[in-house]
Amino acid sequence: MPRYQADLRLPLNTEAPQILHIDLNSCFATVEQQARPMLRGRPLGVTNRLTKNACVVAASYEAKAEGVKVGMTFSEAKLLCPDLIMIETDPPKYHHVYKELVKIMRSYSPDIGMKSIDEGIIDFHGTRQHVNRRPLAVIGHEIKQRLRERVGGWMMCNIGVAPNRFLAKTAASLHKPDGLDIITHKNLRETLATLELTDLTGIAERNQARLNAAGIHTPLQFLDAPADVLSRKVFKSVCGDDWYKRLRGWEVDNVEFDTKTIGRQFVMDDYNASEDKVRNRLAHLCESTGLKLRYKGFCARGISLHIQYKTGDAWHGRKAFKSSFYTTSEIFRRALLLYNQHPRLGNVVMISVSCYLLEPAMTNQMSILDEVNQERRLTEAMDELNGRYGNYTVVFASSLGADKEIKQKIPFGTTRYFELLCNRA
Amino acid sequence: MDQTTLINKDVSIVAYYFRNNTRRLRCFPKRMEYDGKRVDFTETGLVHPTKQGQRMIHVFDMTDGAADYRLEFDAQALSWKLVYIADTNYAPVSSRLAPAA
Numbered sequence: 001m002p003r004y005q006a007d008l009r010l011p012l013n014t015e016a017p018q019i020l021h022i023d024l025n026s027c028f029a030t031v032e033q034q035a036r037p038m039l040r041g042r043p044l045g046v047t048n049r050l051t052k053n054a055c056v057v058a059a060s061y062e063a064k065a066e067g068v069k070v071g072m073t074f075s076e077a078k079l080l081c082p083d084l085i086m087i088e089t090d091p092p093k094y095h096h097v098y099k100e101l102v103k104i105m106r107s108y109s110p111d112i113g114m115k116s117i118d119e120g121i122i123d124f125h126g127t128r129q130h131v132n133r134r135p136l137a138v139i140g141h142e143i144k145q146r147l148r149e150r151v152g153g154w155m156m157c158n159i160g161v162a163p164n165r166f167l168a169k170t171a172a173s174l175h176k177p178d179g180l181d182i183i184t185h186k187n188l189r190e191t192l193a194t195l196e197l198t199d200l201t202g203i204a205e206r207n208q209a210r211l212n213a214a215g216i217h218t219p220l221q222f223l224d225a226p227a228d229v230l231s232r233k234v235f236k237s238v239c240g241d242d243w244y245k246r247l248r249g250w251e252v253d254n255v256e257f258d259t260k261t262i263g264r265q266f267v268m269d270d271y272n273a274s275e276d277k278v279r280n281r282l283a284h285l286c287e288s289t290g291l292k293l294r295y296k297g298f299c300a301r302g303i304s305l306h307i308q309y310k311t312g313d314a315w316h317g318r319k320a321f322k323s324s325f326y327t328t329s330e331i332f333r334r335a336l337l338l339y340n341q342h343p344r345l346g347n348v349v350m351i352s353v354s355c356y357l358l359e360p361a362m363t364n365q366m367s368i369l370d371e372v373n374q375e376r377r378l379t380e381a382m383d384e385l386n387g388r389y390g391n392y393t394v395v396f397a398s399s400l401g402a403d404k405e406i407k408q409k410i411p412f413g414t415t416r417y418f419e420l421l422c423n424r425a
Numbered sequence: 426m427d428q429t430t431l432i433n434k435d436v437s438i439v440a441y442y443f444r445n446n447t448r449r450l451r452c453f454p455k456r457m458e459y460d461g462k463r464v465d466f467t468e469t470g471l472v473h474p475t476k477q478g479q480r481m482i483h484v485f486d487m488t489d490g491a492a493d494y495r496l497e498f499d500a501q502a503l504s505w506k507l508v509y510i511a512d513t514n515y516a517p518v519s520s521r522l523a524p525a526a
Binding site for chain 1: 492
């Protein structure tokens with residue numbers, strides 16, 4: 001039985017573009033420049049922690065022009081751009097801009113999706129006949145204008161319009177900053193002709209090498225490659241078929257992924273931390289994981305722990321349990337079971353806790369064990385207090401003081417916990 | 426590096442309130458008195474709400490053209506707080522040399 005569809009042949013999707021992709025330019029840096037006008041027009045880097053080894057999580061266009069790239073350490077960036085100004089992230093600001101963007105997007109279509117904190121998609125299918133009759137380019141310019149009005153005049157965004165999500169994102173990256181581009185079946189070939197393989201989202205060095213090995217060196221050759229070459233020779237999986245459809249404007253990326261794990265990690269503030277200090281940080285990570293777990297209404301049956309040592313070694317342990325759990329003390333107790341097994345290979349520099357085998361929490365189901373019920377009631381009371389007075393107002397003694405060191409940082413990719421994380425004490 | 430001086434003190438603010446075509450009343454802090462000095466704000470950078478537990482705090486990032494200021498308005502206590510003064514080194518030279526109001 002053939003594993004892949006051997007003769008998948010599709011023409012270019014000739015449907016009028018209905019997908020609009022919005023990408024905020026250098027989001028965190030632009031928002032900071034919006035908030036602090038003195039920083040406008042200056043090379044600015046945003047980092048999670050103001051230390052020389054912290055990496056740049058966002059750079060302004062002025063910094064990018066000097067060669068600063070996201071992911072560089074502060075010291076590397078400073079070498080390239082001596083005038084670089086580094087500031088720490090301020091999640092509530094980005095949360096506000098995110099919410100404003102979502103409000104604007106919702107006013108056009110009920111079918112919207114945020115791909116990350118600074119990227120959103122509006123699907124106009126089914127709304128064009130009665131509501132959004134104007135051309136999408138006009139709507140795109142209106143969105144840019146509304147963003148400036150609601151957030152501030154410094155805010156810019158790139159907009160891409162295309163028949164599918166992938167091409168819309170590609171269109172949004174054509175003219176940065178503040179661009180608006182449309183890709184249709186008519187200009188698809190000439191647009192792809194101006195790009196490199198690595199300009200395509202999802203094609204980095206490894207995929208480029210795979211494509212090169214099959215004689216594909218440009219996006220146009222990629223577009224012209226038959227589906228069976230992509231699926232059998234290049235990607236050796238159904239990913240090849242997906243790429244075949246994606247490049248032709250057919251939708252394959254309209255999928256939602258379930259939450260599989262919930263957790264938190266922390267790079268130690270002290271690389272020579274004592275055992276007690278590591279346990280204290282671990283307790284805080286468990287507290288934070290518990291908060292997220294309960295916020296999403298889940299309980300877990302498995303827990304995993306990942307530790308990196310100063311020596312460069314790493315250790316990973318995981319354990320599944322018969323009973324599910326969601327209280328902080330249960331998470332900490334089970335994390336300690338794993339932690340006590342870790343081979344002491346040196347000082348701990350990074351520790352991460354995550355819960356897996358998630359299922360909906362049955363909080364209304366009482367246990368026959370009184371101590372379990374007591375613990376649940378205690379957790380509920382603590383959550384209520386922390387909800388009223390801010391996260392980590394009441395904490396377990398084992399994690400006391402850790403919240404001053406483990407500051408809540410902005411999560412990349414997911415925006416699931418925004419409301420929870422922005423509730424400061 | 427970041428040029429921020431933490432203050433965290435209550436300040437006296439004169440604010441203008443506008444009602445435009447949206448139903449919301451918009452607030453613009455116009456003048457601040459702090460430490461015997463008077464600061465006239467010229468531009469609002471960003472206004473965003475944040476929460477301290479159940480308390481709603483409105484954060485105003487303002488500038489007077491010589492520095493950036495972060496003000497917090499506590500919607501429950503109806504009090505203004507100056508959180509920090511920042512970026513004084515990045516102001517245009519002319520505004521830095523101007524005599525204090």
